[in-house]
Amino acid sequence: MMNRIAPFALLALAVALYFALPYNLAFLTRILIMAVLVLSLDLVLGFAGIATLGQAAFYGAGAYAAGLFAIHAWADPIAGLVVAGVAGAVLAFISGLIVLRAHGLTLIMLTIAVAAICHEIANKARDVTGGADGLRGIRMEPVLGLFEFDFVGQTGFWYALAVLAAVFTFLTLLTRAPFGLSLRGIHESPERMAAIGTSVYWRRVAAYTLGGAIAGVAGALSAQVTQLVSLESFSFTLSAEALIMLILGGTGRLYGAVLGTLVFMFVHHWAAANDPFNWLFVIGALVLAVVFFLPRGLVAVPTALKRLGGQNAGS
């Protein structure tokens, strides 16, 4: 039930927020972009069970690829998304070949290291990326040749929402397909998947590569809408925040990823607005609260409440 209703409820909420907060469209667009990134993480972590803290590597790769492509080649947004998706996929495939040979802590650490290397390369290649100043001078053509990016950010919002909806639909189909079922199988019992004749390693590399492509698309959205790419795209904090949003919402259910992003971003926005220096207190406490009291995320709240209600009724 929830799986069917929730996506449409979230879509309606996004449209409602557009009209409710017309002066905060940049912030709302940022939420949509982060939701795409967190969805990519849900595929890699929630479905394929690969614990990664380096999803920012592919987000950053996509952002720089889209930015550079727009500046030097063609400023068409859709073409930029495709280029960024390919860039994220290629980086994820190559690094995945190495990273996915490891397990547990070593795997987590290698994913952090990949993002750190990307960060350092972008920092050092100042001539190409602008280094610590960021990549500037991105001027996008209208979306589909029709919709000009405007200063208020209306086009940016609808564009990001459309991409988010497309990614969500793609992942919904993917997770219902045999490929998605096999990822869940690997998550549950990799030994058994090997025993039924599956190459677990290559299935994981495939999921990691797809996740990289989607994260790359998220990075491209950010580059195109804000017309800026900064080194922060590769930062550990971004990877960690994406992970927190996913766990907050609940893994393995796509709408959980979107819900977690929405709640996290609003909490972040509210905390940072009230006390810009101490929002880390709020985020830190939020993470601990989720781990200890809500390990299955917000999506599990209705079930937990129902169970609680059922127990009361029964006793």
Added chain:
Amino acid sequence: MTLFLNILVDGVAYGMILFMISVGLSVTMGLMRVVNLAHGGFALLGGTFAHWFAAELGLPFWPALVLAVALTVALSLPLERVIYRRIYGFTDLQQVLATIGLTFLMIASVNLWQGSSLLPVPLLEGLKASVDLGFRTLPAHRLMVIAAGLAVVLGLWWLLERTRFGIRLRAAVDNRGTASAHGINTDRIFMAAFGLGAGLAALGGVLGAEILPIDAYYPLRYMVLFLIVVAVGGMGSIAGSFLAAIGLGLLETAARYLAPDFATILFFALVMALLALRPNGLIVRAQ
């Protein structure tokens, strides 16, 4: 020759700092099987307390150092009790999250108390000088760090090989169930090991403040570095941590001297290659 000696001294000093900070992480990961991303936070706390005692309260360097380490240990014990003991049974991912949350709280606390600027620890006058070895001079601070590192290695060796605590700790690392069945109070061993690791991290943080400068974002900035030492050394192996720390210290220092523009990239690339070949680290404990 001079270049070689510089790399050697700086690299070994850097490695000693990495060892002091990481050895506790390695032991807690090997012993409690907890992925602790907040470990660098104890080095930050040590450095912050030392800065407070020395720069603000005007205490001399050594008392400030001792008090900072003691205070960090005193803070780490209740943390072990309240937070860590609850997450031992969690999955890797939940541990990662919980300790990221803890890291954020530590950063926010230091930020609230001391701000986000650099927190220098004033060195002893004597340590700023250079030591004349006859054929050349070396910075006294580096030599002190190396000496302190060696003292920690010897101290740990003595503690683990020659004391009852060490025997029990090793028994608990090898097999928690058996140790517990033999009447060893593993809860207290864990707590003591955790406190020891936190104290050593604080010591490394203060002594290494010249090399890894202290500010509120310290635990995030150097997180990968400390984790790499543990992963390369092999979890739970003290000898492995030492080898890895010295090796990585020399490697990164050499890279900084010889190819400053590509040092970080080179360092990470080599570490990735190493871990791709040996995913369980240099020294794998027999199961």
Added chain:
Amino acid sequence: MQGLEVRGLSKKFGGLTVSENIDFDLKPGDRKALIGPNGAGKSTFSNLVTGILPPSSGTIRFDGVDIGKLNEAQRVKRGIAKTFQITTLFRDLTVRENLRLPILERQGRGFAMFRRADGNGETEAEVAALIDAFALEPLADKRVADLAYGQQRLVELALTLALKPRVLILDEPAAGVPSSETHLIVQAIEALPPDLAVLIIEHDMDLVFRVAAQIVVLVQGRILTEGTPQEIAANAQVRDLYLGGHGHD
């Protein structure tokens, strides 16, 4: 020859020999049991046959082809499958999904991204047939984690059969199953396709004597003797070494 043909198979771990010069045949329709005291090398033998362990020497042929160099997944594709001692089922998936997975993999559809996993008629017919054969219909849409242990064993067996094996190795199929439910396992084994070659590794002598036509006794890595259940029961050496100590427990 048809079926499995093992000749001179040995396995050494360091200086320790755990399998020594084993000759063993398993033909279509066979119902053989492998018994022996703990540490006799029963699990090692099954791991050598399924490709989890490489042998130190000897040959393994299947339908006359040497399969000694193939890995586990490749041998599964040729038709050699094994149930697990401890269940490693997909606990969070339903029974139906547990059976669907191996069938999709066998059909080579595992990488399909734009079809529904439950949308293929051929696959679903196979799933339904298995559910029917093991009388799992009332449990089909429950999570495996919510099933009783004996029921999980049945799913385990059904999942392995979904691979359409021609050689089936049952590694302690009744381990951990309460005695009130062992009859379910016996029934399931008796209902296996008649032309399937079956090897049962089991501690429970009742079960072995009820389902096996031939029994192979393994002691310290070597085959001690082989025969019908009656011959084995009458063999004084076996009684001394094995049955005498443990009896019908």
